[in-house]
Amino acid sequence: MANIEPLPRAYESADVEKKWFPEWEKANCFHGDPASGKPGYSIVIPPPNVTGILTLGHVLNNTLQDILCRRARMKGFEVCWFPGTDHAGIATEARVVKYLKETENVSRDELGREEFIKRVWQWKEEFGGKIIRQLRTLGCSCDWERERFTMDEGLSAAVRKVFIRLYEKGYIYRGQRMINWCPAAKSALSDEEVIYKDVAGKFYYFRYPLADGSGYLTVATTRPETMFGDTAVAVHPEDPRFKNLIGKMVKLPLTDREIPIVGDQHADPTKGTGCVKITPGHDPNDFEVGRRCNLEVINIMNPDGSLNDLCPAEFAGMDRFAARDLCVKRMEEAGLLEKIEDITHAVGFSERGNVPIETLVSAQWFCKMGELAKPAIEAVKSGKIKFYPERWSKTYFHWMENIQDWCISRQLWWGHRIPAWYNEKGEVYVGEEPPAGDNWRQEEDVLDTWFSSWLWPFSIMGWPNGGKEEMAKFYPTNDLVTGPDIIFFWVARMIMAGCEFTGEIPFRNVYFTSIIRDDLGRKLSKSLGNSPDPLDVIKEYGADALRFSIAYIAPIGMDIKYSNEKCEIGRNFANKLWNACRFRQMQGDCSADCRKLPEGALSADENWMLAKLDAATETIENELENFRFHAAAHALYDLVWSDFCDWFVEAEKVPMRAGGEAKERALAVLDYALFRILKLLHPFMPFITEELAHRMGFVEEGKFLMYEEFPTTGSGRSNAGAAVAVDGKFELVRAGRFLRSSYNLPDGKKLKFHIKAANGEMLEFLSNELPSLKSLLNAEDIEISAEAFDPSRGAAVSQTVVCGVISLPLADLIDVDAEIARLKKQLADLDKWIAGTRARLANEKFVSSAPAQVVADTRSKLAELEQKAEETGKLLAVLGN
């Protein structure tokens, strides 16, 4: 062992974490080499927005990816974790618009398209991608040389190629359709970018006079201001109240227009007044009615959501909400407002702009999805792609089987400009470059951000103009780790794109992470101020602590309730591990190799430790195979804290005190166990484990724990029988400690115990373990015999466990009455259990239908309980009962 310098008393994460990342990077540890002979393993990062900063959601997501990558690396795979960022059209454009307003007081339109885009790029170079640098602080082992951006030339070429290909296939088309319009971004949105929220609103009942003066119809609306776009009033064709009015005209109030009364099944006689105002330009259902009844479509809105010139003069240019109020006022003045009802209704908001969207008819580009969805549905149905937790596949199928055309054009400047060209004759050409002549002008619109994201798993590797080697080695990727909130936006579309453009699924497993909430269950948000900055958390607790804590507390498939205090789990755990190593280091050098177990027989405790290591190794392997990160974290925590520190280290103090060969052997096993623990723990806590592996001399300078072989089950030396016996010994120790603490005898006081072994075999085993028992119980002396403690020697309290009865002679120290009461309660409990167990065994159906092993276990349990009861009875007798 190379004792370079003594370890400090408490673990200080900052220096250690600062040190290792550059070391790993310098040694090129993160690079994924497509020419390697090892089998490939790859993950693509869900590209964070280039404007983004690290949140706890990213911490969770990327910690899990790093665990997978580091484990795969240690298992001998050539690992490549592809990092990068997303240009995030709307978000970034809005961000830079705001920035330019604040710094230079110029608007987007004042700068013009070309200049504005230049400024966005400048902003990106200066402020963007901060999140990527922050991921390094977390220890993420991405192949940083391969960082990509969705607007890079290569990725943009992929976007153009895909657009042209889909256009040529007839999947992409341009058309006038009802779309979602965001007045904040002044752009079209896809259906997925609209979020419905329940808000308080009002139902306004308006009277529309019949043109012939014979009366009026009452219509109800939540959107009075859209009345200027009304081109009909609909009633149900069979509604006896109104069917004779079909074909007549009503006067549209506040205007000089007359509009027809039409019959259409959309009007439900049981709802509202039975009469519906029809606004084909601003409502999807009304649009359909308009189509059926040949109605005019009037768009009454400007791109910013204000009313346009098609409305009465006093409304033109007015914001839609102000117009609503004025409209109601004017109707009231005209005596046409019948009533107003308060209601709660769902209103669509734009995801990014967080303002109510408008539905309106507009010329946009769409992509037909039906055919693309088919192989993507099959990929998940057949199990080629697996979802974890599996239930998300239901959400996926539901959406995919009802998939709608995707509105892919956006009226922004920041994004991939659509490779379509128009000439003066009104012709359209789609291609990389416009044809010669005819003054072809490129389409002004850009593409939805997700139109580049859906290509990410292969565009990031260089597709279609290169990256052949990368694709061969790393595509399809293995695992995808992402949030269930982007199943539609991203996951489903990536599967479709992969199948369509590469002929292969883009990944085999998708793990959906939990959503992080605060400890009150609220979503983390900047405005609530409940969103901790991960960098502050790292400063206070350490990156390893944050990583471990978050993996430890993340339940499977449910929301995580997070608070900074939870990071104490990881911080304390790191400190525990640190001190375990510190203790080992203080015991001095050992000549054995930590990669091998010492030759010759091991002690029972040492065998026990090996069995625990093997069990934990197997558990961790199984849990991680199934993406049960938290279960793996719990297994590691218990292995280190409980098995290794609480029991094994304490037990090994005996041979270490004995010195000589025993000490040498003990140290060798400690080293073996510690090294195994550091390897198992490395994917979760890379920094501290790398540091300790070097400090302890387990890994030589210039080499890295991160490239050590990940442990596999089977040291070949653990002995299950011995492990069970040692479990029994530890149970006996716990019983002895209970007796001590029951009578408030301080831990430091040396006591004398008597142990009655349960049988001859146990007598021999426990006698061998005498020094260990004395140490663990802090006993001055322990009598081990086949006989119970002789009551004539005085009062004693006892506990019965599987391997025997441990007694503590009291020599006038205790309250006899209290002890009698305790034993009586214990006896009563035992009797209850015995009765229950006997009843079960007396039940023929149980004996005949339960598995033989279960019946046998129940029998031996009954014997155990009966023996315990007998012993307890004897103890009561000792105390004079």
Place this chain on the structure above:
RNA sequence: GGGCGAUUAGCUCAGUUGGUUAGAGCGUUUGCUUUACACGCAAAAUGUCGGGGGUUCGAGUCCCUCAUCGCCCACCA
């Protein structure tokens, strides 16, 4: 309206295909300057497993039903 999830100790949650007396961490209580660690050690207490019904020899676990909470999708003149 359709779908999904949750309901277990004061709090946060485990509990794998039904099989001993339902667990952990935090918190609480008690005792510890035991020569790695007070970011620690030893020990203890706390549960009608949301309610009701059913299947079974046996149910926290499977089925039905009700309740409450949350999310997603659809609809909403």
